[in-house]
Amino acid sequence: MIILIVNSCVEADDFEVPDATIVEINIEGTEITINTLRGLLIQEQNNNENNFLSFSETDQYISGYVISSDESGNFFKELIVQDATSNPTTGVKILVDVNPLFTSYEFGRKIYVNLDGLTVGFDSGVLTLGIRDGGSVEKISESQMDRIIIRDSVVVNIIPLPITREEFSSEKTNLYVQLENLQFRIDEVIGEDHKTFAAEPTDEFDGERRLVFCSNRRSVIFSTSTFADFKALLLPDGRGSMDAILTYNFFGEEFNIVINDPTTIYFDSDDRCDPLYLDCGMADEQGVNIVFGDDFESQENNDPIAGNGWTNLSQEGTILWEGFDGSSGNPPFGKISAQIGSFNSGDKSTITWLITPLINFDQLVDGTLTFLTSTSFADDSILEVLVSTNWDGSTEDIDSFEWANLSAARIANNTDPFQDYIPSGVIDLSCIEGVGHLAWRYTGSGDPDFDGTYELDEIEIRSN
Template identity: 30%
Template sequence: MKRIINVNRILNVLFLMLLLSCVQDDDFSVPSDLNEDENKSLNQILEGLKDGALNEISIASLNQQFVAGEVVQFASHSVVKGYVTSSDKTGNFYKEIYIQDSPSNPTMAISIVLNQVDSYNQFNLGREVYILLQDLYLGETASEVFAIGGEEDGSRVGLLTENQIKTHLFRSTETVEIIPLELNFSDINENYVGMFVAINNVEFPESLEGQSYFNAVDDFDTQRKMQRCEGFSYEEFSLETSSFSTFKNEILPTQNGTIKGVISKSYGGDDFVLVLNDTKDVVFNNPRCIPLNADDFTIIFEETFNDAIDEDILDTEGWINFAERGQVLWTEQIYSKNGYAEFGTFGATDTQNVAWLVSPAINMDAYDNEFLNFKMGQHHITSVRNTIEVLASTDFNGSDVLNATWTEIDAKVPTKYDEWYAFKDSGLIDISQFSGILYFAFKVTGSGTNEALDGSYQLDDFRVLTEK
């Protein structure tokens, strides 16, 4: 579906013709200066921004105009500026460039799909670029990545042609250092796609020792699992390597360290992946990490839900199961002889469901250095509006859930990109700032009538611990 946005035809397409083409370098050096045509075109853009003939729009503003599954054509004389975060110098990126809105602490990034290889000769890592948007298209790629393209290709954007690159995509003389944004695997979501990031305390599983970045049995891309210690287990993420990369046959490092790359998505958009610009950004010189040992902690309270009765309403002793909206409650489930709690609205008739599962009381004054830990999974979560919140209260009276003061806890919870039915460790969550009698709650928002909001969240192995 095509929509026209920011209609402003006062200036017609003849304005574009005044912007002379940008010439790609034929050699393999990256120039610090621009040729005469490039200087003239860039100066015209800068003058247009200065006198109001052109309007600068942020990548974040473009994202607000973006509607998944739709392609929109730019009609206004707008320009977006960014800094290149990806490089096809090693062949690991192909006919795409990612740019983010700032060299450090970026807030948003976007892909530009273009019919050009060896684009690093012109749009090198850290290069400041300007994109003249009129008549280009905003949408997503086949990988469901937010992107600018040169045509409408069904529900996707198509590549900028060679002529469109010359008349719409401009580099300045500025090349800056891109400071990687430091993240954990569990932090990664849609907002970070296209950004250059660094992840610390990373290693490849021992099962991959001796393996290369690319698996020869794959046709196009290989995903290698990475892991980092988090609490009592590992959290995982995938590194994706192209069959065309120059480093595909390099052997994976066996130690632990820091990896830098660009957040992207696998083909089809099913998974987030990390994509390397170069293996120079993989610095694994530290000893491998070891997850925490539960024997080093004293368990203050634990609920494994192992007494669950499959598909019954959850009535575990001491827990409060409360429906704020709708009729659906948390249930007890069993899979492979393992009991757990689950909330899902599939098959329900309520337009909105909000349900709480509240823990028994914990006396925080009886201990020091307390931590919260649990495992959580999901299945059929497809929307960011189908949410789960982890909350804590010190003024809950044990019965009136809605009149208590609840503080949200920064906890790792599943997203729609996590594997279904795979329980993930929350890590150790420091709760020592609380005192008195403390309750925890897991609050889910969903819908029984909206298929996008009828997914399920699963909770297991809830523990409050203190260090011995």
């Protein structure tokens, strides 16, 4: 038996609030799960090469629980529905040409969706139900809504699914998830440029910020609509957990995290997990004598970087720094450089280090560091140059040693021209005391299909 709600509305504040009368009716039909719906679509794509699956003259329906809310304006004309109140496996986005929706289909409301006349496909990378219109899935009209979407009397407590960055997958999009031990990136919340959710001059349609997981420095885009009521609020600068919906960006290429409103952000701890930063500033000129250097000309194309005292360490994943021959016409045009990238590696996580031999910083006179970097589309991967004066050479638990980011160094990024080699600048090393190591650490985004590539070359540590 399914509960059908017949509504009459009275105006209150800005919305018409339903005055619900519950009428019990029997609906004959065949229920299928949201997971089965997804499977039927994938089968249609694989067997018939169709991007969509349309339902006609069928009595099939799905049921689920609403996990989105447009009350604060961060969702618009769509319902996100998952298949269970806890430990969900599959969710679906339902496009509806009605605003607002929370007055009838609030968070936790169980609903039934008649599939007759609907089409399912992947819209912006996520499973989506709506009305077929040529080569796209469009919104269900308001006149059809009551026939297609039937709400139960049940409104339940939704228990978010605990999930790590490594567990993100397309199958887990459209689910209400719980993220632990994370914070907004330091440059977005600390200092003079403390950002809002989505009210910066450069924000268009959505404000995109970066969440960082403290356990492994993985990151994910946090997206907020520029129409959200809370867009002008400052991002919380603490550390903690968050309940949100896992989805993709508009292009269906990159995982995004979206909240219904800021009340599900629990950044209560002031104990941030920011990396250490060391900034000696920039030197006016390089030293005269090369203490350590490498142009990688002795390396072989596609072979792991070796020799010259280097430690080439894969902390997570299978990818190592390798020699890259630019003679094919890519920069550096006939030279060998060091290259790192986990694109299409299949690894769920990639952290790889290239570490110099021991350097006696106390013996450097006006010591400097220079190097070149380039990207073959960095995407969401990160390259950093670090220094440690207490690493003992152990390849186990390398994060247990103290590594500081040389923040003055310029490293190529996505805004730089494709494959141009970018000078680091002449980095002053005079504030480093003792003996230690420099390291270039590559961190993948956690999505091996979207991890980028960096090149590194012409490293020189100099002294007068």
